[in-house]
Amino acid sequence: MSELRALLPEWVVPVCPENEVLDGHAVLIEGDRILDVIAVDQLDEAYPGAVRQALPGCALIPGLINAHAHSAMALMRGLADDLPLMRWLQDHIWPAEQRWVGPDFVRAGSELAIAEMLLGGTTCFNDNYFFPDVTAATAVQAGMRAVLGLPVISLPTAWAQTEDEYFSRGLEVHQSLRSEALLSTAFAPHAPYTVSDSAFRRMRELAEEMDIPIHLHLLEADGEIEGSKKEHGLHPLDRLDRLGLLSPRLLAVHMTQLTPTDMDRVARAGVSVLHCPASNLKLASGICPVAELDKRGVNIAIGTDGAASNNTLDMFAEMRLAALLAKGASGDPEAVPAARALSMATIHGARALGLDGEIGSIEKGKQADLVAVQLDHLQTAPVHHVISQLVYACSSRQVEQVWVAGRQVVAGGELQHLDMERIARQTREWHRRLADFE
Amino acid sequence: MSELRALLPEWVVPVCPENEVLDGHAVLIEGDRILDVIAVDQLDEAYPGAVRQALPGCALIPGLINAHAHSAMALMRGLADDLPLMRWLQDHIWPAEQRWVGPDFVRAGSELAIAEMLLGGTTCFNDNYFFPDVTAATAVQAGMRAVLGLPVISLPTAWAQTEDEYFSRGLEVHQSLRSEALLSTAFAPHAPYTVSDSAFRRMRELAEEMDIPIHLHLLEADGEIEGSKKEHGLHPLDRLDRLGLLSPRLLAVHMTQLTPTDMDRVARAGVSVLHCPASNLKLASGICPVAELDKRGVNIAIGTDGAASNNTLDMFAEMRLAALLAKGASGDPEAVPAARALSMATIHGARALGLDGEIGSIEKGKQADLVAVQLDHLQTAPVHHVISQLVYACSSRQVEQVWVAGRQVVAGGELQHLDMERIARQTREWHRRLADFE
Incomplete structure (x- = not known):
């Protein structure tokens, strides 16, 4: 049995329905899927064993x-x-x-x-x-x-x-x-x-x-x-x-x-x-x-x-x-x-892509492709409207955590499964080759 | 006599002349002004007393x-x-x-x-x-x-x-x-x-x-x-x-x-x-x-x-x-x-603004309003052309150091003379007031 996790962002933006912003909600992940989206005050009763991860200041959006x-x-x-x-x-x-x-x-x-x-x-x-x-x-x-x-x-x-x-x-x-x-x-x-x-x-x-x-x-x-x-x-x-x-x-x-x-x-x-x-x-x-x-x-x-x-x-x-x-x-x-x-x-x-049954929104049963965006930042303050800040003011650099199919691939703004040094080295090598050619 | 400082970025983009990128150059600051822009290999001879500040990976641009x-x-x-x-x-x-x-x-x-x-x-x-x-x-x-x-x-x-x-x-x-x-x-x-x-x-x-x-x-x-x-x-x-x-x-x-x-x-x-x-x-x-x-x-x-x-x-x-x-x-x-x-x-x-005699480019005698932008970053790699990366690919989050009139106001991405906590607090207060009103 895979661990049950509860993400506790400041806001959940499920995308479906469009324009909805949930305060005080938890998103539950089991394995690669979203098990549930529920009010935090029901979490103890509904999922007492869930491992909680607080995401203060963050909006949780679909990947x-x-x-x-x-x-x-x-x-x-x-x-x-x-x-x-x-x-x-x-x-x-x-x-x-x-x-x-x-x-x-x-x-x-x-x-x-x-x-x-x-x-x-x-x-x-x-x-x-x-x-x-x-x-x-x-x-x-x-x-x-x-x-x-x-x-x-x-x-x-x-x-x-x-x-x-x-x-x-x-x-x-x-x-x-x-x-x-x-x-x-x-x-x-x-x-x-x-x-x-x-x-x-x-x-x-x-x-x-x-x-x-x-x-x-x-x-x-x-x-x-x-x-x-x-x-x-x-x-x-x-x-x-x-x-x-x-x-x-x-x-x-x-x-x-x-x-x-x-x-x-x-x-x-x-x-x-x-x-x-x-x-x-x-x-x-x-x-x-x-x-x-x-x-x-x-x-x-x-x-x-x-x-x-x-x-x-x-x-x-x-x-x-x-x-x-x-x-x-x-x-x-x-x-x-x-x-x-x-x-x-x-x-x-x-x-x-024909994948809307699986991804694209935060809904029960869908794949847990999720992004926690830190909105507690000068460039998105004050947060009068969460979706407005996400679209009109937010920088991609405010992405803190990313999960794909329930697996965390970015944690605290750091890639988990790719070697940044190798990428930098390879990119420099290719820069030289392409520059010599141009 | 004010200290003589030499900034040593990877590239200097003086803006005047347009489209110029200087490799291996130093920008000298004395007091509030740009004293000189010279090749790094002439620095020892020309300004032996200058205090050097390396800016590896950075493009230095006018503010x-x-x-x-x-x-x-x-x-x-x-x-x-x-x-x-x-x-x-x-x-x-x-x-x-x-x-x-x-x-x-x-x-x-x-x-x-x-x-x-x-x-x-x-x-x-x-x-x-x-x-x-x-x-x-x-x-x-x-x-x-x-x-x-x-x-x-x-x-x-x-x-x-x-x-x-x-x-x-x-x-x-x-x-x-x-x-x-x-x-x-x-x-x-x-x-x-x-x-x-x-x-x-x-x-x-x-x-x-x-x-x-x-x-x-x-x-x-x-x-x-x-x-x-x-x-x-x-x-x-x-x-x-x-x-x-x-x-x-x-x-x-x-x-x-x-x-x-x-x-x-x-x-x-x-x-x-x-x-x-x-x-x-x-x-x-x-x-x-x-x-x-x-x-x-x-x-x-x-x-x-x-x-x-x-x-x-x-x-x-x-x-x-x-x-x-x-x-x-x-x-x-x-x-x-x-x-x-x-x-x-x-x-x-x-x-x-009628200030082009004083600011807007990195030129001898102008005010030292300067910005060091870190280009050694995924989003601006590889650096085929410095100015292209600055304009088409760079995020404002890549700004590392900022000087106004020779005084450093941002160091390592941190504000030097403003209290971020006070700003955050004030902004939250005003958020509440404006939200109650809307």
Whole structure:
């Protein structure tokens, strides 16, 4: 029988229901699950044997879910900035990737990224990069939850040469991870302009069979629509529709180029939108119409994108930016209030990934993916409203404790299962290699 | 003779010239000034007696300048969010101010704000609030540099009842601060829609005489233009022009409602723009066309606005947002590169305030307002480009040491001259008072 633990934060923010803040409540963890959420004054009677852990000054929130990451790219943080998307990709990122990407790069980059994410209160990430097997192994070691993208792209890379090889390697990774409780997979086709119709068709069938999502960069910048019309005679959304891909299984990253009709279509199809506000602004790709999509009931989750275009993996910063930008871009100061932004960074991410039965909120029976955020800090004082402080004022550095599936992975702001010195050393080595190459 | 000190950071980012990063350099401080910036290998010969302070892993930057703050409003951080500007002001902020603003509120709020700003690497702020004498005293106590706004508004407040009284109290504050080395003043008329022509005229004459800036909320939201046309028969810029206020003395805060013709006019007149991106987004006021103004050579500085509409006073976050938003809003990913954003947060702020001969860059003879930022941290690793990491990836929590006029005010991340326990206690007391009132 596993030990019964009671966390006693100052406030519990369960996220479901949205906008609720519980004072004087305890969250009980047994094994990997939330056993109960009850008033502290009932704790003695209901669970007399529970081992108590006080969390004074802290808000306990569900672990944040980074809905779109390229973890290993953390090593390319700030390698090339202030450039247009295509010059940035073609002159800097892709050449560096061609030269360097392999298991060692991905291991070092994933460790750096996972360390940063866990310390910042992110407990799950939806990754899209080469060598997902290596990122998976790193996540397991760190005790982090992850959805590993199985890359598909019509170009040879260090991961695979042909379409067939992308699929066979992807399926192999999928098989090898089936016994990992914290891991699952998604297909990760790069973008409509780099993936063939045949690959999309094959992927759709496999995704249904395997019951996994399809995680795709879509309508990131304006050139994409013209390009698709030229090459395929179709708008990308029409093409994906013909290929049977517009469904709740589709996780569409970016989506900055949407007409109102497109928005209706996306809403009707049940597509999830993975919103990356910092990256979209930095690359001047366009602005995702989050307020308008939210009004249509679209499930919008938040991602940092890779650190090469953000340049952090800080979900607190991203959540704040999503809330601010939705208002500024729509002209509606009531759009995406704080509690909705927090939902986007938690339960909406879970929903997109098909994991909302397990994570994304603090509810009885769910996995104990929990974050204690210290609000007794200048920058979040006074605490007039807990959720407002979490979204608009809090720094990721105020994360004190993090649990994934009931296991503590950050304690007192320190990582428990990763070696910070090794990460620092590896990062310095890769800095030198990349610098020599640039 | 005052002690000669040599700071030995990993990098010096002098800001002037823009985009320069010096490796292996020392910054010498004598008294309140920067005596020299020289290569470390010349230090022994040039300044054999200098007391060395190593700053391993740190970038030394000029102190950040928060060009627009309402410090005392830190107590109203998160009091009311997700509301339109006028409802936010009329239903929440103004009633709370009417009930509570006085010397005690302003002292407690200013202490909270100054503590947050200094810990985050801000060494100077341009304030606009009631009881500037009280904020001034708090800044002196903390060892922080400040420009205190002398409020003018055509409404009675706790600070003054009549136009005459605003001026007489303002002039009194100005006189009383003349001996304070770190303090100066600016007129702080609230906004065109709350200040009369006669007050603007009087202020213009006095400002010339006293040689101080005029710090005005201008074109924050779209209603302002229609309102001005109705009341004065003029666009606010035309009205200010007739009143002789469009000059380099004018610091125009917000400026989200500008046509290209307005931008040309602002550029020609030499008006400084104080850009508050977080507040503008949060209140959905509009977006200041920073890229376009920057191309026209307008001096753009960055401010946080009050914590009630931000909700932090974090200049690192604000600088990052300014850089990101300028790209996203203009569609130009090369707009406001990292180094320009850093200039906006330092030397441009100094220029707006008429203090660029003294602060805003690390140059021989300038005041030693310096900040050591620890870049040896996961979130800023690897350091491919120092300025990129400072602007796009760095957290204000990486500030380790802060000096104002050569005096250390933050050491090892700890405030030296303010009592954190008293601040926490006061903030809790004011939380209760404000909560009971709401």
